Amino acid sequence: MPLPTRSAAWAALAAHHKTLARVHLRDLFDQEPGRFERFSLEAGPLFLDYSRNRVTTRTLSLLLDWARESDLESWVARLFAGEAVNQTERRPALHMALRNRSNRPIEVAGSDVMPLVHAELARMRSFSAAVRDGGWTGHSGAPVTDVVAIGIGGSSLGPRLVVEALAPYAEPRLRIHFVANVDGAEIDSTLAGLDPARTLFVVISKTFTTAETLANARTARAWYLDKGGDPQALGRHFVAISTNAAKVAEFGLDPEKSFAMWDWVGGRYSLWSAVGLPIAIAVGFDRFAELLDGAHEMDEHFRSAPPAANMPVLLGLIGAWYGGFFGAASHAILPYDRRLAQLPAFLQQLDMESNGKRVTREGEPVDYTTGPIVWGGVGTDGQHAFFQLLHQGTRLVPADFIAAIEPHHGLAEHHRMLLANCLAQGEALMRGRTLAEAGAELAAAGAAPEEQQRLAPHMVCPGNQPSNTILMRRLDPRSLGALLALYEHKVFVQAVLWRINPFDQYGVELGKKLATGILRELEAGAPSGTRDSSTNGLIAKVVSPS
Numbered sequence: 001m002p003l004p005t006r007s008a009a010w011a012a013l014a015a016h017h018k019t020l021a022r023v024h025l026r027d028l029f030d031q032e033p034g035r036f037e038r039f040s041l042e043a044g045p046l047f048l049d050y051s052r053n054r055v056t057t058r059t060l061s062l063l064l065d066w067a068r069e070s071d072l073e074s075w076v077a078r079l080f081a082g083e084a085v086n087q088t089e090r091r092p093a094l095h096m097a098l099r100n101r102s103n104r105p106i107e108v109a110g111s112d113v114m115p116l117v118h119a120e121l122a123r124m125r126s127f128s129a130a131v132r133d134g135g136w137t138g139h140s141g142a143p144v145t146d147v148v149a150i151g152i153g154g155s156s157l158g159p160r161l162v163v164e165a166l167a168p169y170a171e172p173r174l175r176i177h178f179v180a181n182v183d184g185a186e187i188d189s190t191l192a193g194l195d196p197a198r199t200l201f202v203v204i205s206k207t208f209t210t211a212e213t214l215a216n217a218r219t220a221r222a223w224y225l226d227k228g229g230d231p232q233a234l235g236r237h238f239v240a241i242s243t244n245a246a247k248v249a250e251f252g253l254d255p256e257k258s259f260a261m262w263d264w265v266g267g268r269y270s271l272w273s274a275v276g277l278p279i280a281i282a283v284g285f286d287r288f289a290e291l292l293d294g295a296h297e298m299d300e301h302f303r304s305a306p307p308a309a310n311m312p313v314l315l316g317l318i319g320a321w322y323g324g325f326f327g328a329a330s331h332a333i334l335p336y337d338r339r340l341a342q343l344p345a346f347l348q349q350l351d352m353e354s355n356g357k358r359v360t361r362e363g364e365p366v367d368y369t370t371g372p373i374v375w376g377g378v379g380t381d382g383q384h385a386f387f388q389l390l391h392q393g394t395r396l397v398p399a400d401f402i403a404a405i406e407p408h409h410g411l412a413e414h415h416r417m418l419l420a421n422c423l424a425q426g427e428a429l430m431r432g433r434t435l436a437e438a439g440a441e442l443a444a445a446g447a448a449p450e451e452q453q454r455l456a457p458h459m460v461c462p463g464n465q466p467s468n469t470i471l472m473r474r475l476d477p478r479s480l481g482a483l484l485a486l487y488e489h490k491v492f493v494q495a496v497l498w499r500i501n502p503f504d505q506y507g508v509e510l511g512k513k514l515a516t517g518i519l520r521e522l523e524a525g526a527p528s529g530t531r532d533s534s535t536n537g538l539i540a541k542v543v544s545p546s
């Protein structure tokens with residue numbers, strides 16, 4: 001398949017961009033009173049307003065041509081059919097099977113994987129229930145009070161985000177901790193104050209070879225044994241979730257008692273599997289199942305809604321429009337919900353590890369930009385930190401605002417203020433403030449004409465910054481499941497547009513390989529001198545600080 005930049009759709013979009021780049025969003029809203037109705041839609045528990053984007057009906061029709069020329073609909077069918085859409089690793093990417101709540105069989109290499117999925121879900125149900133009701137006890141017979149989930153990347157970010165987001169549903173008797181970083185400060189501070197007799201470690205690693213996770217798991221095991229833990233009862237305090245039974249056994253755990261993962265699920269798409277065990281323990285399996293329900297609803301929407309009314313497709317197309325034609329380098333994730341504080345970090349991995357690629361599926365270098373830098377933070381905190389650049393900086397930064405209409409707490413006034421800020425920021429970014437408006441504001445505040453002239457230029461906000469707003473009734477398991485699946489599919493749509501494979505991550509391997517060599521030199525206490533002068537010099541500095 002030729003590069004998209006050679007396609008008729010790309011040429012048409014480039015020509016259309018020349019006209020639209022001069023048009024202000026204010027004018028689009030002034031010209032089209034029904035813009036909100038036209039450019040918004042509902043899918044399951046989510047509502048999306050995409051009217052504050054620099055698009056017209058014509059833009060969307062050209063973007064949909066791009067999707068057609070990229071064979072998007074057939075790629076979606078191939079994804080759901082379990083074809084090896086991860087071409088480099090020759091694997092399917094069937095995270096949708098983990099949350100397939102229908103009776104539809106899903107096959108990998110000719111065999112239905114749904115019985116495997118259901119069996120593992122049933123084990124999760126009974127294990128999480130036992131930990132929650134105190135039936136699962138440690139070596140001394142004491143129930144578990146603290147669960148430490150050890151894992152990194154996709155084996156941590158998803159469960160961590162969901163546990164934090166669904167805290168209002170959590171069992172208060174249990175504390176869930178997450179340890180990802182190999183920085184000893186993380187596990188050291190987590191273990192301080194824990195009682196080994198009441199602590200359960202959940203070691204999550206698809207490969208069970210990830211250096212950070214294994215180092216943290218070994219430290220946890222040594223801590224448990226040092227504090228008088230019974231070596232025979234290791235299996236009551238450690239449970240593994242992995243595809244690699246041999247490595248689990250090497251660590252000293254019974255693979256039969258471990259939870260399975262499958263190589264047809266990528267790490268960053270795995271929170272719906274037993275990787276989500278910390279979630280099921282925290283909020284209960286029924287809530288975990290509701291999370292799966294919400295994701296399944298989004299899967300069905302993605303699979304069946306026409307492209308022009310398909311939420312992940314629209315978000316993917318509009319994001320690619322800014323990257324490809326407006327030169328936007330980043331995409332901001334702005335949840336107006338404290339409990340979604342981990343969402344930007346989760347989406348960073350999902351999007352950047354998936355679409356941070358520079359060759360096509362066939363290995364041909366691309367001549368256009370691919371995945372954006374994903375970043376963000378919660379509102380209203382962000383308004384007092386980085387929003388200034390969005391309002392008056394020189395870059396185009398598309399953003400997603402995300403909010404729940406009803407809070408879990410009873411502080412109605414706080415929630416109204418939060419939502420008012422969320423809606424106002426989107427409006428301010430879209431409209432901006434003209435020189436005349438700035439002058440008028442100063443005049444209304446009683447400023448003298450010279451003062452108006454002096455200050456007004458500094459108050460101008462160009463506006464025309466695009467944003468989406470995603471609303472849900474409540475941040476509940478079902479809405480959260482739908483939200484995360486929405487972004488998973490958006491990332492897939494963009495990968496199809498850019499002709500790249502979103503399911504491998506060879507780039508990550510390079511740094512891991514070099515770290516292994518440098519670790520050997522640090523252990524030996526001397527640089528080998530075989531590297532560049534900077535790396536050699538830094539190794540020497542670390543080994544002999546004086």
Ligand code: F6P
Pocket residue numbers: 152153154155204205206207208209210213267268353505508
């Ligand atoms: O960061 C690279 C990566 O391979 C991620 O894709 C993955 O989620 C993470 O490491 C952890 O891998 P594992 O679950 O195998 O420990």
